[in-house]
Amino acid sequence: MSLRTLEQHTGLNRGYLSRLETGRIHEPADEPVQKVAAALRVTTDAITHEEKK
Numbered sequence: 376m377s378l379r380t381l382e383q384h385t386g387l388n389r390g391y392l393s394r395l396e397t398g399r400i401h402e403p404a405d406e407p408v409q410k411v412a413a414a415l416r417v418t419t420d421a422i423t424h425e426e427k428k
Contacts, residue, residue, distance in 0.1 A: 376415065384414035 378396070382389045387407055394400045395411070405419075412419045 381411065381414055385410040387411070 378389045378392050381392055395403055408419050412422055
């Protein structure tokens with residue numbers, strides 16, 4: 376899904392989404408994460424899960 380499409384589905388700014396995608400936002404708020412997860416039809420864990428070391 377493109378950032379433009381994700382922006383349309385979530386109502387979140389494309390610049391913000393880009394920063395999320397590239398990891399420049401280290402601890403995003405719950406609401407934007409939930410919106411992105413819903414738009415992508417995945418759980419929030421699927422997009423926030425960090426690899427266990």
